[in-house]
Amino acid sequence: MLDATLTPPRLPAAPGVGYKAQHFNALRDDPGPVKWIEVHAENYMGDGGRPHAQLRALRDQFSVSVHGVGLSIGGEQPLDQDHLTRLAHLLDWLEPASFSEHLAWSTHGAEFLDDLLPLPYTDATLARVAEHIDQVQTRLGRRLLLENPSSYLAFSQSTWSETDFLAELVRRTGCGLLLDVNNVFISATNLDYTPQGYVDAYPIDAVGEIHVGGHDHDHDDQGAPLLIDSHGRKTAEPVWDLLRHTLQRTGPAPVLVEWDNDVPEWPILQAEAERAALALQSATAGS
Template sequence: MSVRLPTGAGVGFKPEHFDAMLADPGPLAFIEVHAENYMGAGGRPHAQLAALRERFALSVHGVGLSIGGEAALDKAHLARLRALLDRYRPESFSEHLAWSSHGNVFFNDLLPLPYTAETFARVADHVAEVQDVIGRRMLLENPATYVRFEESTLAEVDFLAAVVARTGCGLLLDVNNVFVSAVNHTTDARAYLAGFPLEAVEEIHLGGHDADRDETGAPLLIDAHGAPVAEPVWALFAEVIARTGPLPSLIEWDNDVPDWPTLRAEAERAAGTLAQPVRAAA
């Protein structure tokens, strides 16, 4: 499926913004919704989404497939996802490089993976299965992580590039996740982005994080999606766009949701960055 999101700014849709978004859409080129919030048959959620779909391009973002889990993918969940995508025909579908279930236990977190040959084979098989079931290319999102695994034999960027090469999927680059992980592991976010397979990126996420300290007093960032995008993340975003040119770029704000003018202003700032000139290759 070759349809893609327009190269502009988007926001994650929240029901409290419905009327304001229709009356004053500002810079919005697209909206994004979490798949699991729309797997029911009808009601107000679907009525609102149907109305918005008439106005905006749509990205559907999954949080429940557990792509990295050891167990087989949930066939019933996949069937519900296929029905949702068939119903709204979004320009994009994405999921996380993470796991969130084990057996019959479902966690309210997106949990990290060791980057090994065994994990790669499992993730690649799961991505291929998802794409076969939904009949379209999916995007895989880089995670925000708080621990690393000694058994990892691949760098995260190499792992993602290998999944793309094996399955033909695309990538969703979450710039806030890059920054959060770099601070938590005392690594270089710019070095990570220098090795990231940007040619496979079809969407960017920007969100806020919370700052804390771990038990040793070291900085610990939490990917909380409850605050404005931080200045270092805006700077990294600008550097990426200078290299790639404009890409569909989403403001994620899922907790402590602000009023519409505040969220609209974040989208306007993203749109402004997307309008900047592309840097010539060295």
């Protein structure tokens, strides 16, 4: 389990946005309610250049969260030590307030798959993921926040619920959690359970970040609704409702607006951050 003295500072209980280079000037000049930004680790594993210079400048104005997509924590093979070394180098110079990764796998042999794939929730999976989290936290010297996935199917082999599985990982490793309420809404719709019930069963005390974002609508082969985690549009109204329900349990927390595809002009993303700010104000008023 991670030594508590190595836990990094917390992000502010305020809106954040996923940083995109085209927003650099607008974000610095007119951030609105935005107090922190998220960057994807793999975009900053090179040596210097404009991306690093811009990120250093933003670090002086905003708290920074680093979100990884390439560790494949749920994979059956050992962690990629070269990738972990590059990640450690990035976090050492950037000194972010938070680091997170996904409860998923994305590698097979020497191949990296351009997707975050789900896991069966079994005792064997639990032991493997816990071991990988321990390795990551020990190497990085900081707590990892683990994100709940967006799911499109359930495994018949699973013997744990997702919320119990996450709670046990927290207990075994001392990691924190990133609660993506858009992912909750997607999974609940696709797998036919109530998103509010999921949040009510979630280990809320371990939450270090909350995410919202957009999703696309489709249908499966039987004509049932199928939601896709696209990060390419405004956050849907039911997800804002679920965020407010979540904040009633957590109290004020860092809330990130994700928008990674078909990225809009800054005023549109800023308006989404304003909606997150309103949800946080409501949570503060009700606490």
